[in-house]
Amino acid sequence: MESCILQGKWDELEVQHKTGPGEYEYYRRKFIKLGQAEQCVVSVYEIPPGKAAYPYHYHLKNEEVFFILSGQGLLRTPEGERQVRAGELLFFPAQPEGAHKLTNTSGEPLVYLDFDTQNPLDVALYPDSRKIGVWGRNVNQVFQEEDAVDYYAGE
Numbered sequence: 001m002e003s004c005i006l007q008g009k010w011d012e013l014e015v016q017h018k019t020g021p022g023e024y025e026y027y028r029r030k031f032i033k034l035g036q037a038e039q040c041v042v043s044v045y046e047i048p049p050g051k052a053a054y055p056y057h058y059h060l061k062n063e064e065v066f067f068i069l070s071g072q073g074l075l076r077t078p079e080g081e082r083q084v085r086a087g088e089l090l091f092f093p094a095q096p097e098g099a100h101k102l103t104n105t106s107g108e109p110l111v112y113l114d115f116d117t118q119n120p121l122d123v124a125l126y127p128d129s130r131k132i133g134v135w136g137r138n139v140n141q142v143f144q145e146e147d148a149v150d151y152y153a154g155e
Helices: none
Strands: 015-019 025-032 040-047 064-070 072-077 080-085 089-092 101-104 110-117 121-126 131-136 140-144
Touching: 040 101, 101 110
Parallel strands: none
Antiparallel strands: 015 025, 025 040, 040 110, 064 089, 064 110, 072 080, 072 101, 121 131, 131 140
């Protein structure tokens, strides 16, 4: 039986650039893409100075590990805020105790390796904006908490 091994150099991977409103922007290089493996996704992120990739959030199922490759930033967690820099490993468990937001506070790009577990269906909650994201292999939707309906609505 042959093994399937993925290999490559992170700076040779295809770059996806995403900008959001205000402080949100990132460059993402996917190494192990959604669906390529059963239980993980691996990407290299580059966050420009003064920007963050994602709002403060946590997952109900998926766990994340960041390894800071270069630069520095401000990490917000339920324990508060602290500076992080190259060489640090960060683990974010599922559930509220794993809530996090990483913002580049330096004048250079903040680059980190992001390793995520991948469940067939996950929910992310955004405490500041009261949003709920539903993520999976066939769904990618975000809702405001106040959009909730009665269980039997529309039946």
